[in-house]
Amino acid sequence: MKKLVKLEKPKDIFIDTEIKDFKDPQFIYLPCECNYKEGEYLYKNTFINDIVTSISGYVVKTEKLKCQNSITKCYKIANDYKENIKEKIQKKKCKNKDDLINYLEKFNLNNIITKISNKESIQNIVFSCIDEETYSFSEFMTLSNYFNEILETLNYLLNVFSLSKGIIATKNTFSSSIKNVKSILGTYPNILLRLIPDLYLISYEENLCDYLNILSKDTLILNGQEILDLYYALIKGKINNSVLLTISGNNVLKTMIVMTRTNTLAKEVIDKYIELKSNDYDIYINGLLRGYKENNECLITKDIHTIIINEKKTTIEEECINCGACQEICPFHINVLKCYLEKRSSKKCFNCGLCNYICPANIKLKEVVGMVNNEKKKH
Ligand code: SF4
Ligand code: SF4
Structure with missing residues (x-):
């Protein structure tokens, strides 16, 4: 990492x-x-x-x-x-992965179905309750307001995949705010709360799995919106x-x-x-x-x-001073400046925006280097 x-x-x-x-x-x-x-x-x-x-x-x-x-x-x-x-959807208890995928199709939960289908075997389930961007609190608010719903849903999924442990991962800066939910957690001994450092991109699948010491290839990671969608589908039988x-x-x-x-x-x-x-x-x-x-x-x-x-902020792009900071910071080891100068995008770019964030000349590098993925996002 x-x-x-x-x-x-x-x-x-x-x-x-x-x-x-x-x-x-x-x-x-x-x-x-x-x-x-x-x-x-x-x-x-x-x-x-x-x-x-x-x-x-x-x-x-x-x-x-x-x-x-x-x-x-x-x-x-x-x-x-x-x-x-x-027409109401008939609620059904899912017993295994295929059952689950068939049932979730009735709720149009295609992103979750793809995540599940892409894993050959699921050995770990992680609710990643991590807001990485500044100004974002949606994951934290999901955790602090829907804790019972999260636990019920995770417990349900653990049964579907016959797993003994699930993980809720949240930032260690939230530890004091989640004191009140820890007592409820005691009623689900199969679900662990893991506090992780407040670092940008820690919730990126490979980074999170590295940090939790589990393999990403057999880990299903769900965010707050997905957990609530699953709660409605699996526990309430609703969209x-x-x-x-x-x-x-x-x-x-x-x-x-x-x-x-x-x-x-x-x-x-x-x-x-x-x-x-x-x-x-x-x-x-x-x-x-x-x-x-x-x-x-x-x-x-x-x-x-x-x-x-x-x-509204107007930033003026200045000339590159060749400081190398963009390349140094890129978590995906892209030669950012070279790509930018050649007006070439990189398939490896994750659109994380760190190159823009660090550039002292205010050059909008991501808009060029991440272009392929930006286009994908639009379609
Ligand atoms: S936006 Fe793309 S090029 Fe820039 S730092 Fe992130 S991954 Fe690297
Ligand atoms: S961070 Fe900005 S100024 Fe520094 S090398 Fe990259 S593009 Fe040039």
């Missing part, structure tokens, strides 16, 4: 620790690849490609949203607040239509944690809960290092855990 770095934390963050439950968005938006007509009725939990509708209501019109620098035509669905579901979102940044008066429905417009959530310091701001999705710049017209999907609203 390459020596990992500790990130400088922003000061003066005020967090509202009460999770706001935004169950009733006025509208949700569905990308228009699907064939609906205005006035058509959509039940909640309708599967449309890899999307599941999170409300029931009528298609009111199509609208163009500007997300990830491109225009996406979307159906705007007006919430009828009835939560009408066409989880919500996303736990941190909204933070140096342009917000208070960091808020909001449980919101999928495919809600970020703007609707921001307008409802966030007090801004100034109206001149930039929005970043999922962090300043690994994330990307966006606007408030983006849709909240299950892969979004953080929205950062920062004061």
Whole structure:
């Protein structure tokens, strides 16, 4: 494991620790690849490609949203607040891996199915409750607010894979805040809590497994969103239509944690809960290092855990001083400067953003070196 770095934390963050439950968005938006007509009725939990509708209501019109620098035509669905579901899913007890995969297909949990299917054998299950990016608290809030649900779900999975031990990994900086959950943990002697150092990229699969002294090839690592999705599917027999979102940044008066429905417009959530310091701001999705710049017209999907609203900042790129810091810091041993000068991306790039973070000349190296993976992310 390459020596990992500790990130400088922003000061003066005020967090509202009460999770706001935004169950009733006025509208949700569905990308228009699907064939609906205005006035058509959509039940909640309708599967449309890899999307599941999170409300029931009528298609009111199509609208163009500007997300990830491109225009996406979307159906705007007006919430009828009835939560009408066409057909309930029959809850089933899964006894083994194949059973589990078949059952999870009913919930459209394709990312989790892929993770499970890609492992030839699963010998360890780890809930990685680690927020690495500054301003991100979604994993920690999942751990501190849904501890019983996490334990129940992990215990269920341990039975499916006939394992005797599961792990919850969280940052050692959280140890004082999780004192109250340790007593509950005692009722699950098969689940261990491991405190790990607060270092950037420690939750990257290979780093985490190295640190926990287990093999990554037979370890299933789940994050907070996945654990909650599994809790709803396995324990309740329901589809989880919500996303736990941190909204933070140096342009917000208070960091808020909001449980919101999928495919809600970020703007609707921001307008409802966030007090801004100034109206001149930039929005970043999922962090300043690994994330990307966006606007408030983006849709909240299950892969979004953080929205950062920062004061607008203009940084001027200067000339490279050949200090070598970008190459020194790259955890994937990429010759970053060479790639940048040759305007060439690297398949090895993890888009971690450390090269941008360290560069004294403010050169946006990641945008060139990580381009291949950025493109993948968009599709
Ligand atoms: S963004 Fe890519 S090139 Fe830059 S440090 Fe991270 S892995 Fe290396
Ligand atoms: S960190 Fe920036 S200034 Fe230093 S070598 Fe890399 S590109 Fe040049």
